[in-house]
Amino acid sequence: MPSISDCKCVLVIGSTSGIGRALALSILDLPSKPTVIVCGRRKERLEELVATHHATGRLKSVTLDVLSERNALKSSIEEIVDTYPDLDAVLFSSGILRSFDFTRPETIDLDSLECELGTNYTSIVRMITFFLPHLIKLGEQGHPTFLYPVSSGLSIFPAPGIPDYCATKAALHSLSISLAVQLKRKNVHVVEIIPPLVESELHGFQSTTQGLARFWLTLEEYTKETMEGLVRGDSYVPAGTAVERYKKFEEGKLEAAARLYGQS
């Protein structure tokens, strides 16, 4: 199975903090010595990462807001592909999390809800669409390429306090299955990363962080387990409690979808 270890150049969108940052740095440490491009809105964090890892000569950065207007986003992605023609993997870790209480509909801020949908789902479908001509071209030349959407264990079983977040992740999960099946014959491998609750800035809302800290995987534990799956070349990479959740509700779905689509 081709895996992250075969990649020459990996772009990690949403790597100014948390899971994306930790995975980007672990990928940078792979013995295969890929180029890693860190990406997000917070320029100072990107600059700090590049400065800290300057000695490798392989950590690059791109400032990007995934909520940019569609044509602007397309131009940014074309520019990335032009600058890094070896780009053979894109990991989508950008995401935000909001809570909504539908028992008090007057409190639902639809701008905030639509921003969550745009960040966690719509922007990712757009970016995948814009990256694919390049990735398919490399794939057809015999070089396997990869898309790594980061969904969540909550894509499989929702947490009712964060209903829109779970719905965006369920959408991304479903999309990942369909694209994995469609794109396999183009030598583009779609590998969904499915984190459980993990220590990160994502949870810095409404002072819930301290409570959650009793249950979450540390970033270090999470990154180790996920990197093992990525390096093995697993078809999907759940970790921690998401493994059990995946086994109970999802096992066999990807393979069944492939059979329905006429692939063995």
Ligand SMILES: NC(=O)c1ccc[n+]([C@@H]2O[C@H](COP(=O)([O-])OP(=O)(O)OC[C@H]3O[C@@H](n4cnc5c(N)ncnc54)[C@H](OP(=O)(O)O)[C@@H]3O)[C@@H](O)[C@H]2O)c1
């Ligand atoms: N931590 C968990 O418990 C957990 C569990 C399951 C799934 N996940 C998923 O894992 C992914 C990473 O989350 P995390 O926990 O690492 O959270 P995090 O530390 O808050 O990281 C989120 C990243 O997304 C980027 N981002 C947000 N909006 C963006 C935008 N408009 N344009 C570009 N980048 C944007 C942020 O960069 P800038 O702010 O610099 O732009 C940041 O790098 C998310 O998709 C999340 O849903 C997390």
